[in-house]
Amino acid sequence: xxxxxxxxxxxxxxxxxxxxxxxxxxxxxxxxxxxxxxxxxxxxxxxxxxxxxxxxxxxxxxxxxxxxxxxxxxxxxxxxxxxxxxxxxxxxxxxxxxxxxxxxxxxxxxxxxxxxxxxxxxxxxxxxxxxxxxxxxxxxxxxxxxxxxxxxxxxxxxxxxxxxxxxxxxxxxxxxxxxxxxxxxxxxxxxxxxxxxxxxxxxxxxxxxxxxxxxxxxxxxxxxxxxxxxxxxxxxxxxxxxxxxxxxxxxxxxxxxxxxxxxxxxxxxxxxxxxxxxxxxxxxxxxxxxxxxxxxxxxxxxxxxxxxxxxxxxxxxxxxxxxxxxxxxxxxxxxxxxxxxxxxxxxxxxxxxxxxxxxxxxxxxxxxxxxxxxxxxxxxxxxxxxxxxxxxxxxxxxxxxxxxxxxxxxxxxxxxxxxxxxxxxxxxxxxxxxxxxxxxxxxxxxxxxxxxxxxxxxxxxxxxxxxxxxxxxxxxxxxxxxxxxxxxxxxxxxxxxxxxxxxxxxxxxxxxxxxxxxxxxxxxxxxxxxxxxxxxxxxxxxxxxxxxxxxxxxxxxxxxxxxxxxxxxxxxxxxxxxxxxxxxxxxxxxxxxxxxxxxxxxxxxxxxxxxxxxxxxxxxxxxxxxxxxxxxxxxxxxxxxxxxxxxxxxxxxxxxxxxxxxxx
Numbered sequence: 210x211x212x213x214x215x216x217x218x219x220x221x222x223x224x225x226x227x228x229x230x231x232x233x234x235x236x237x238x239x240x241x242x243x244x245x246x247x248x249x250x251x252x253x254x255x256x257x258x259x260x261x262x263x264x265x266x267x268x269x270x271x272x273x274x275x276x277x278x279x280x281x282x283x284x285x286x287x288x289x290x291x292x293x294x295x296x297x298x299x300x301x302x303x304x305x306x307x308x309x310x311x312x313x314x315x316x317x318x319x320x321x322x323x324x325x326x327x328x329x330x331x332x333x334x335x336x337x338x339x340x341x342x343x344x345x346x347x348x349x350x351x352x353x354x355x356x357x358x359x360x361x362x363x364x365x366x367x368x369x370x371x372x373x374x375x376x377x378x379x380x381x382x383x384x385x386x387x388x389x390x391x392x393x394x395x396x397x398x399x400x401x402x403x404x405x406x407x408x409x410x411x412x413x414x415x416x417x418x419x420x421x422x423x424x425x426x427x428x429x430x431x432x433x434x435x436x437x438x439x440x441x442x443x444x445x446x447x448x449x450x451x452x453x454x455x456x457x458x459x460x461x462x463x464x465x466x467x468x469x470x471x472x473x474x475x476x477x478x479x480x481x482x483x484x485x486x487x488x489x490x491x492x493x494x495x496x497x498x499x500x501x502x503x504x505x506x507x508x509x510x511x512x513x514x515x516x517x518x519x520x521x522x523x524x525x526x527x528x529x530x531x532x533x534x535x536x537x538x539x540x541x542x543x544x545x546x547x548x549x550x551x552x553x554x555x556x557x558x559x560x561x562x563x564x565x566x567x568x569x570x571x572x573x574x575x576x577x578x579x580x581x582x583x584x585x586x587x588x589x590x591x592x593x594x595x596x597x598x599x600x601x602x603x604x605x606x607x608x609x610x611x612x613x614x615x616x617x618x619x620x621x622x623x624x625x626x627x628x629x630x631x632x633x634x635x636x637x638x639x640x641x642x643x644x645x646x647x648x649x650x651x652x653x654x655x656x657x658x659x660x661x662x663x664x665x666x667x668x669x670x671x672x673x674x675x676x677x678x679x680x681x682x683x684x685x686x687x688x689x690x691x692x693x694x695x696x697x698x699x700x701x702x703x704x705x706x707x708x709x710x711x712x713x714x715x716x717x718x719x720x721x722x723x724x725x726x727x728x729x730x731x732x733x734x735x736x737x738x739x740x741x742x743x744x745x746x747x748x749x750x751x752x753x754x755x756x757x758x759x760x761x762x763x764x765x766x767x768x769x770x771x772x773x774x775x776x777x778x779x780x781x782x783x784x785x786x787x788x789x790x791x792x793x794x795x796x797x798x799x800x801x802x803x804x805x806x807x808x809x810x811x812x813x814x815x816x817x818x819x820x821x822x823x824x825x826x827x828x829x830x831x832x833x834x835x836x837x838x839x840x841x842x843x844x845x846x847x848x849x850x851x852x853x854x855x856x857x858x859x860x861x862x863x864x865x866x867x868x869x870x871x872x873x
Contacts, residue, residue, distance in 0.1 A: 242544055249280045250278060250280050250542060251266065251277070251278045254266040255267070258389075268368065275463050282468055282470070283344065283345055284465070284466055286454065344522050347523045347541075348450030349448070349449060349472065349474070349518045349519065349537060350486075351446075353432075356477065356480055357476060358477040358478075360474070361399060361400040361415075363473075365470045367468065369393055369464070370389070370390060372388045376389060392468075395426075397417050410433050412432075414428075415428040422464065428449060434446070449472065470541075473536060481530045483527065484517070502612070505609040509613070524541070547731075552702050554701075555695070561578060565647045565696075568647040571641070571643065571644035582624075620709055623710075624705055639715055641749070643711075646707075646742055653779070653783040659845075664847050664849060665683070665842075665846070674853060702728075703742060706726065714747050748763065748803060753797060759799065778842075778844050784803055814837050828859075828861050843863060848863070850862055
């Protein structure tokens with residue numbers, strides 16, 4: 210919301226703008242989905258041509274619909290990839306200097322194949338042959354029980370070439386008006402399947418009673434008994450498929466294709482008749498117990514999410530009504546709203562103090578707070594065990610529930626073991642490292658907020674460069690805002706993660722060092738603070754044990770380059786906080802600085818000190834040259850870093866050469 214709210218305005222304004230943006234987000238998301246649907250599936254009628262075709266879409270001569278749309282198209286049978294490329298006439302129209310609307314970009318995929326040339330030459334030859342043919346069918350399978358029968362509704366459209374005066378631009382050579390592609394929606398009556406046909410089991414071909422191109426559309430229905438039900442059960446697995454019966458020649462024509470294809474199935478009496486689709490049984494082979502276990506656990510976790518159909522050549526969607534669905538349909542562009550996963554906050558645990566400031570005091574009070582956290586987790590486990598033992602709990606999920614609860618109990622044991630280390634008077638280094646970790650995390654959050662939201666830029670003040678805002682002013686603003694929010698502290702899962710791993714971090718011979726701790730949260734769930742806290746604790750404990758042992762303590766690996774800069778800045782703020790604590794306690798933590806470095810490959814940042822010096826000198830000589838250094842602002846105070854114009858010269862702030870090395 211920085212675009213809408215000036216920093217000098219009251220913070221209530223920021224909150225109001227943030228709330229307004231939150232309300233706009235679903236609208237923006239829906240607009241994006243609708244844009245994608247128009248772009249990928251169609252139709253996308255233009256206002257300037259709406260009057261010619263009763264509001265229906267008209268495509269330009271150089272935009273044949275089989276190339277314009279990439280989804281929702283049923284091609285003729287046996288049409289291979291590459292056969293949909295433009296004909297010679299279409300290719301000439303595309304390159305003949307069309308100025309109607311946007312000029313199409315040149316695309317290698319739109320050039321006609323050259324005779325005798327392999328159109329896929331140079332591509333990876335290891336291509337799965339299932340993708341060799343263009344889709345000529347789409348369908349779905351659902352489990353049907355009862356009902357008066359099924360109604361199958363089909364929608365589709367074709368595009369016809371038509372010429373109309375004053376539509377587009379005339380041919381430069383002949384002066385004739387060029388033919389455009391006119392969308393014609395097909396009027397297709399629904400098909401009906403009687404209940405006795407479905408119950409008896411059948412394979413049936415239904416021809417859609419339409420006119421013209423619609424006669425080439427067929428619906429295949431295959432009804433059979435489900436393998437998951439007995440022969441006496443009236444449930445039937447029904448597969449309904451929409452097929453294009455046109456035959457492809459050496460190339461594909463637009464008049465052989467159907468566009469914006471849709472298929473919907475519902476009960477004749479409008480009553481919900483679709484039951485949840487049978488779950489896939491785990492492959493019990495005796496050689497893959499992990500696979501079987503995973504299937505059981507996924508079934509438990511998603512037991513409230515029912516699947517009522519599966520798609521073939523498309524996705525499936527449904528109108529859920531309690532334990533059944535009233536209708537199912539084929540979805541070419543499936544969408545799903547992922548609800549946020551919100552961690553339990555500190556204020557949801559009455560009496561548990563997880564604030565950084567409180568825990569930084571150390572001693573018995575900090576240990577007591579950790580004990581309360583573990584007790585709250587134990588109470589939650591007991592609640593889940595009681596839920597699994599209720600009479601109405603599905604017995605098919607008992608084994609997976611027991612496995613989950615056993616793992617939760619093991620996690621609780623590890624948390625308790627970490628707390629016991631903090632409570633052990635014979636482990637003063639662990640206690641002190643834990644207290645300093647909380648102190649460092651408090652400073653990290655305060656200072657990273659400054660760096661992220663209050664970048665301070667350099668400006669000329671007479672003959673000197675000064676920052677546009679003093680650090681004291683920024684800290685005062687931050688302090689004023691702090692009165693409107695609760696004290697900074699841990700989310701319960703963050704501190705639990707640290708306590709759970711504390712024993713294996715301080716004992717390099719412990720068996721738990723073989724375990725890999727995974728924090729499973731979506732983006733924005735505050736995973737970073739959990740491992741930053743463990744990082745700080747490990748750094749301090751190592752220095753307390755061996756003050757002269759510096760070296761590399763922690764390796765952080767980012768698998769997504771876009772995250773690297775932000776995560777590095779957050780880690781850098783923590784390291785600054787750790788270094789200030791070390792500088793204040795050199796006898797306990799040694800004289801070697803606590804520092805951080807980054808390596809992301811030579812193409813992004815300098816890969817050697819020599820290259821770094823060359824890049825820095827280039828920046829000093831020419832501020833317009835590319836800045837290869839990742840830090841563009843101080844992670845501690847938010848001051849601008851990099852080349853700054855000072856009258857007629859360039860000054861590089863934040864980077865310096867010292868003893869043949871480049872420092873920040």
